[in-house]
Amino acid sequence: MYKNLYLQNVGLTPQLSEDTFYTLEELFDYTTTTLTDNFFDGSVSPRNEVFVDAYIKNINHLRNVGMPSKHNEQFNNANLNKLLDFNILINNNFNKMLNYVDDDVSSISYQSNRLVFSDGAVYTSNDIREKKPFNVQVLDFIHSNKSRQQEYIKFIQHTDNFSNLTFAFSPFTNIVTIPTGSNDKFYKNPLSIEYRNITEEPYLECNTSIIDIQHNLKVKINESVKATAGQMNFTTYVLRENSELILTRKSTDLGGWNIFDSVFICHPNSKLTIDTENNGSSYTQENFYINSSFKNVVKLKGRNNILTGNNFHQYVHQTSNDNDNYSSIDIKNVGHTYANTSFVGRYDIGAMSRNFDGNMSNQNLMLDKETKMHTRPILDIKTKEIKCQHGCTISNINEEQKYYLNTRGIEKPEQILIKSFLC
Amino acid sequence: MLKLTNFSVQDILQNINVQFDEGKTYVIMGKNGVGKSTLIHSIMGRPDLETEGSIEFLDQDISELSVDERARLGIFVSFQTPVSIPGLSNFQFIKQSLDIKMPEMKAKLDNFKTLSSQMNLPADWDKRNLNTDASGGEKKKNELIQLLMLDKKFAMLDEPDSGLDVDGIKTLVEQLNNWKNKNNTLVVVTHYEQLIQGLNPDAVIVLQKDTVKVGDKSLAEQIFNNGFDNV
Numbered sequence: 001m002y003k004n005l006y007l008q009n010v011g012l013t014p015q016l017s018e019d020t021f022y023t024l025e026e027l028f029d030y031t032t033t034t035l036t037d038n039f040f041d042g043s044v045s046p047r048n049e050v051f052v053d054a055y056i057k058n059i060n061h062l063r064n065v066g067m068p069s070k071h072n073e074q075f076n077n078a079n080l081n082k083l084l085d086f087n088i089l090i091n092n093n094f095n096k097m098l099n100y101v102d103d104d105v106s107s108i109s110y111q112s113n114r115l116v117f118s119d120g121a122v123y124t125s126n127d128i129r130e131k132k133p134f135n136v137q138v139l140d141f142i143h144s145n146k147s148r149q150q151e152y153i154k155f156i157q158h159t160d161n162f163s164n165l166t167f168a169f170s171p172f173t174n175i176v177t178i179p180t181g182s183n184d185k186f187y188k189n190p191l192s193i194e195y196r197n198i199t200e201e202p203y204l205e206c207n208t209s210i211i212d213i214q215h216n217l218k219v220k221i222n223e224s225v226k227a228t229a230g231q232m233n234f235t236t237y238v239l240r241e242n243s244e245l246i247l248t249r250k251s252t253d254l255g256g257w258n259i260f261d262s263v264f265i266c267h268p269n270s271k272l273t274i275d276t277e278n279n280g281s282s283y284t285q286e287n288f289y290i291n292s293s294f295k296n297v298v299k300l301k302g303r304n305n306i307l308t309g310n311n312f313h314q315y316v317h318q319t320s321n322d323n324d325n326y327s328s329i330d331i332k333n334v335g336h337t338y339a340n341t342s343f344v345g346r347y348d349i350g351a352m353s354r355n356f357d358g359n360m361s362n363q364n365l366m367l368d369k370e371t372k373m374h375t376r377p378i379l380d381i382k383t384k385e386i387k388c389q390h391g392c393t394i395s396n397i398n399e400e401q402k403y404y405l406n407t408r409g410i411e412k413p414e415q416i417l418i419k420s421f422l423c
Numbered sequence: 424m425l426k427l428t429n430f431s432v433q434d435i436l437q438n439i440n441v442q443f444d445e446g447k448t449y450v451i452m453g454k455n456g457v458g459k460s461t462l463i464h465s466i467m468g469r470p471d472l473e474t475e476g477s478i479e480f481l482d483q484d485i486s487e488l489s490v491d492e493r494a495r496l497g498i499f500v501s502f503q504t505p506v507s508i509p510g511l512s513n514f515q516f517i518k519q520s521l522d523i524k525m526p527e528m529k530a531k532l533d534n535f536k537t538l539s540s541q542m543n544l545p546a547d548w549d550k551r552n553l554n555t556d557a558s559g560g561e562k563k564k565n566e567l568i569q570l571l572m573l574d575k576k577f578a579m580l581d582e583p584d585s586g587l588d589v590d591g592i593k594t595l596v597e598q599l600n601n602w603k604n605k606n607n608t609l610v611v612v613t614h615y616e617q618l619i620q621g622l623n624p625d626a627v628i629v630l631q632k633d634t635v636k637v638g639d640k641s642l643a644e645q646i647f648n649n650g651f652d653n654v
Contacts, residue, residue, distance in 0.1 A: 417511075
């Protein structure tokens, strides 16, 4: 990340040696002090002024807001200190990482409908780059259109302090546009997007992206998140009028840690379906910010099987400021021994939002007394004419169900009960 | 087949001595709360029931075996109120419970649909979640299907008639009589006269806290005529 951002693109020489970049807090200090000062004293020769302007603005903002604290709603139950103190140069679990065998970036070219976001860059299959009507358009550092990219950057809504940090650490904001006219082409042949670390070197890598689903489209995107080291992603999805996005996201524990901020800007009559799966990691934070406008349908389903010793923290925040929005948030977490999970869900229903119909559910299955699970639903409703309900539970394996399966000769019923719970 | 010697379950049942033989059918009767369900679940090895004394199954002491080990030896219990497990389909449940491999497995699973149909269960029964959104009668039919499919030697059924309609009882009697053979044993907890007549039991066991009274079918008739206190 530093190599890209500060040497190649911006031309800034790192003030510290590689080995001394230890923790997020230190990165924050370095970015907001040394880097800003260097920009201002004119010692850099920016290659792309538009983006450097954005960096400066953002870094200044970052300096003002500071790093997240436990007082942030998103991090109420998360062990934030653990994250801030992470030595990002040390991969926590090399065994998991070494078992990760996947194609390298060069082989992506020959696949279809595939994009890889890695260390701020976008790699695509050849068919994505083909110039043909109604194909996906990618704007990045190589294929740039400064004025268009600048317009898109305005979409970025900073939601919490980590997204500020991700934006500041990303060399460029990459923009993927799915144009009107492609109709349901990318529903029948879904786009596959992978977020991955570029090398097996344990660096922190950041990706800031905007995915624009234009008018009257039905699009399916299958995302996979593969963090072999530190990875921070900040993606803004724009759903234009009458569009529909079906997003599936699967995060695999490959020994790294990951923070993923997803912002959804839902224009009138758009539909959003999100289906996520997680196993957690040494630290995983998944934040969804959904901004509903008018007649939006939002369905979010999370099925998270958090493995032994892993952390997983999810924050879902939906705002509704206009009429006739529907929302269903359905999150189920299973926590194995020493797992630490939290769910914070928030509905923010504005005074002008009538007929909002929302249902928020978070069910947790705690497999061990050493497991820590937290759940917190928040309904902030400023209007009367709505229908809104929530239900959050934390329970253990049902002994009666376990006994029932035992009586049929099943030796280890826990796995079956976990699967059925996550169904 | 199965023998209980000085068998006690917490303070519910004391020093029970009873033997169940191969190829025979038994009916267990007793007042409400006397411990009929407790007896059959303690034989199954339910973890929250502390027992003393010995349980021998096929000349082997099984008192230290876990529930699943007892089940794999051939003991089956059907529940008075079958447990529902949302997210686990009836078909998957049967598949997981069958301790056999392909191609025998396939033949068994094909039989599942046939049996469901014979029992007048809905066409999508295999896809429905286990005992979820099902009537009491449907759950009891599902228990019966499990017994018929799982090749058990010793079956204990806890009020299999409750929730079944007239046709359901008829089917239950037919299926249980078909299941019975000289190598297995059927134990049914019931107070339903029609079922007792249909099964034609070899023995009726009347359970009290510290005694069991064993008799033939006429013992059930005495109870129906005079009540438990007069037998």
